[in-house]
Amino acid sequence: MNELFGMPPNCSYVSANRCSVKLIFWYDRGNYNVTFIAEPSYDNYIDDNKHFVMIEVTGNKFFSYDIHHICKETDDCARSFAEEKIIEMTKRSYNVTNIYSDLRRLIHQKSTLSSDLACFDINDGVRQCTVPGTSGSCQIVNDLIKHKFNKRLCLHSTQQSTSLNIFDTGSVAMMTVRCNRMLCNGPLTIAAVKKILQHHNITDINDRLLG
Known part of the structure; x- marks a missing residue:
C-alpha cells in the first residue's frame, strides 16, 4: 500500500467516448491493482461511479474495496482520478x-x-x-x-x-x-x-x- 502509483512507460493513448479506471484495494494483503479501460460508448443509464466492498471472514479470508470510475470531462481524466483516489485510499488504516x-x-x-x-x-x-x-x-x-x-x-x-x-x-x-x-x-x-x-x-x- 505504501508504493506510489506510476504509469508504466510503455502505456499508449487511445481514442474513446469515455475513460474508465478500475481500482482494487486489498487491505488484507496491503496492495492494490489499477486497470484502465477505454469505454466504446456512452450510456446515460450506467452509473459513473461504482464502489464495492467484500469481506470474507472464513476460509480464504480477504477484505477488498473496488472502485470503478467512468469520466469524459477531459483527456486522461481517469488517470487523474486514479492518482488522487489512490493517495486517499492507501492512507486508510484498517485493523x-x-x-x-x-x-x-x-x-x-x-x-x-x-x-x-x-x-x-x-x-x-x-x-x-x-x-x-x-x-x-x-x-x-x-x-x-x-x-x-x-x-x-x-x-x-x-x-x-x-x-x-x-x-x-x-x-x-x-x-x-x-x-x-x-x-x-x-x-x-x-x-x-x-x-x-x-x-x-x-x-x-x-x-x-x-x-
Missing part, C-alpha cells in the same frame, strides 16, 4: 484482524455438513436450510436507500462461506450478508453488522461507504 474477528463472532459458527440450520424467508417465515452433503448458509440483502430487505433466503454450497458485501453507486446501495448461525438473516444481525462497519470507519452514519 483487518479485528474486523474479521468482530464479524466472525456475529455471522459465523463452526459447523459440519450435517449441522442443523434454519433461516428466515422474506415473509419472516422460518425455513430449514439443512441438505445432506452441502454446507448451508442464510442470506439477507438490505437496501440501504429504501431501508428495506430485498431478499432473505437459504443458500447451499459445497464450500462454507460467511461474508458481507456492499455495492454502492450513489443511486443504488445494497448490503448483502451471508451467515451460518441459526436464524442469522434477520434485522438484529444487519443492525449489528452496520455498527461494526461504522466502528471500523468502513461506512458512515447513514451506512454508506466512505470513499
Whole structure:
C-alpha cells in the first residue's frame, strides 16, 4: 500500500467516448491493482461511479474495496482520478484482524455438513436450510436507500462461506450478508453488522461507504 502509483512507460493513448479506471484495494494483503479501460460508448443509464466492498471472514479470508470510475470531462481524466483516489485510499488504516474477528463472532459458527440450520424467508417465515452433503448458509440483502430487505433466503454450497458485501453507486446501495448461525438473516444481525462497519470507519452514519 505504501508504493506510489506510476504509469508504466510503455502505456499508449487511445481514442474513446469515455475513460474508465478500475481500482482494487486489498487491505488484507496491503496492495492494490489499477486497470484502465477505454469505454466504446456512452450510456446515460450506467452509473459513473461504482464502489464495492467484500469481506470474507472464513476460509480464504480477504477484505477488498473496488472502485470503478467512468469520466469524459477531459483527456486522461481517469488517470487523474486514479492518482488522487489512490493517495486517499492507501492512507486508510484498517485493523483487518479485528474486523474479521468482530464479524466472525456475529455471522459465523463452526459447523459440519450435517449441522442443523434454519433461516428466515422474506415473509419472516422460518425455513430449514439443512441438505445432506452441502454446507448451508442464510442470506439477507438490505437496501440501504429504501431501508428495506430485498431478499432473505437459504443458500447451499459445497464450500462454507460467511461474508458481507456492499455495492454502492450513489443511486443504488445494497448490503448483502451471508451467515451460518441459526436464524442469522434477520434485522438484529444487519443492525449489528452496520455498527461494526461504522466502528471500523468502513461506512458512515447513514451506512454508506466512505470513499
